[in-house]
Amino acid sequence: MSSQRTSWALSADVKALRIGFIGAGRLGQALAWSLDQAGLKVVAVSSTLEAHTRALADPIEACVCMSTQAVADACDLVFVTTPDSVIGPTCESLKWRAGQAVVHCSGVTEVRELAHAFEQGASIGGFHPMQTFGDPHAAVQSLPGCTITVEAEEPELMQSLLSLVEHLRCVPNRLPAGMRGRYHAAAGYTSQFINALFYQAVRLWQTWGATEEEALRALLPLAQGTLSSIQTAGVARGMPGPVSRGDLYSIDKHLTAIAPMGPEMLGFYRTLCMTTVNLAQQAGGIDEAKAQQFATLLNAQGH
Numbered sequence: 164m165s166s167q168r169t170s171w172a173l174s175a176d177v178k179a180l181r182i183g184f185i186g187a188g189r190l191g192q193a194l195a196w197s198l199d200q201a202g203l204k205v206v207a208v209s210s211t212l213e214a215h216t217r218a219l220a221d222p223i224e225a226c227v228c229m230s231t232q233a234v235a236d237a238c239d240l241v242f243v244t245t246p247d248s249v250i251g252p253t254c255e256s257l258k259w260r261a262g263q264a265v266v267h268c269s270g271v272t273e274v275r276e277l278a279h280a281f282e283q284g285a286s287i288g289g290f291h292p293m294q295t296f297g298d299p300h301a302a303v304q305s306l307p308g309c310t311i312t313v314e315a316e317e318p319e320l321m322q323s324l325l326s327l328v329e330h331l332r333c334v335p336n337r338l339p340a341g342m343r344g345r346y347h348a349a350a351g352y353t354s355q356f357i358n359a360l361f362y363q364a365v366r367l368w369q370t371w372g373a374t375e376e377e378a379l380r381a382l383l384p385l386a387q388g389t390l391s392s393i394q395t396a397g398v399a400r401g402m403p404g405p406v407s408r409g410d411l412y413s414i415d416k417h418l419t420a421i422a423p424m425g426p427e428m429l430g431f432y433r434t435l436c437m438t439t440v441n442l443a444q445q446a447g448g449i450d451e452a453k454a455q456q457f458a459t460l461l462n463a464q465g466h
């Protein structure tokens with residue numbers, strides 16, 4: 164898609180923009196209310212169920228419920244906050260025009276899903292808050308301080324999106340086009356994959372009869388300590404544990420203890436442990452020879 168167009172001519176003052184929402188779900192409600200509270204003009208909303216449309220509109224004085232096409236017609240900036248699977252079809256079902264911008268809030272869907280609007284002259288972009296929107300009221304409280312990832316080929320729209328981020332008291336992050344699959348997967352490592360790691364640890368505790376609650380009471384402070392250490396020293400140098408100290412003896416004991424839990428659990432442990440060997444080497448905690456000894460131990464079939 165060309166980046167030469169400057170059809171987005173309203174960037175100077177985002178407070179003058181008429182902003183609309185298509186999709187009044189968890190994120191749509193929280194973002195619309197947050198923008199309203201920040202002094203921006205949220206004027207129109209459309210959604211599938213009237214109750215949800217009203218739920219978004221009612222707390223905002225100037226916001227009117229209307230048809231989806233009417234939102235597109237009435238607004239300078241339209242957020243498509245439907246589920247990801249219908250962002251493209253929703254965009255394609257509508258008529259857009261030059262001088263307006265259409266933006267989605269997905270982390271994983273590429274901005275080119277909005278190509279239909281671009282072809283009709285509109286500017287298109289992405290505006291992804293890195294936050295979980297369960298209860299929209301709670302999300303309004305937790306949004307300030309979060310990172311919002313913005314994407315737009317047109318510099319004028321990028322400026323407007325950055326200005327919105329500032330009004331929301333959030334931290335901007337720019338993402339180039341085509342990177343959303345990796346970007347979203349990366350977020351998964353530091354959110355739901357933490358649950359997967361805790362699951363493994365809790366399973367081990369349960370083998371001697373401890374409850375999940377007892378395990379978490381002991382393990383959560385450990386995890387919090389590691390997070391602080393990463394914050395202070397970075398991913399490699401902030402890594403604790405036996406591999407960082409070159410302690411082969413402990414890893415050998417771990418492998419022996421985990422082996423009876425089955426090949427899946429042992430295989431997962433080996434993969435994670437090998438990653439920590441690479442990190443320990445990066446941090447200068449172990450040399451090449453020690454890393455090789457770890458690799459040999461982890462690849463041995465004896466466990």
Ligand SMILES: NC(=O)c1ccc[n+]([C@@H]2O[C@H](COP(=O)([O-])OP(=O)(O)OC[C@H]3O[C@@H](n4cnc5c(N)ncnc54)[C@H](OP(=O)(O)O)[C@@H]3O)[C@@H](O)[C@H]2O)c1
Nearest residue numbers: 186187188189190210211212215244245246268269295296
């Ligand atoms: N929830 C999160 O934690 C989170 C975080 C970051 C980004 N996001 C992104 O935000 C977007 C919205 O997610 P969400 O969690 O807010 O989803 P959601 O709670 O399911 O809300 C989606 C809304 O879109 C409406 N909708 C569905 N099809 C529509 C259509 N064809 N036209 C108009 N409205 C339609 C639904 O309408 P009705 O309710 O009226 O049926 C629903 O209110 C997604 O792109 C998601 O990836 C979500």
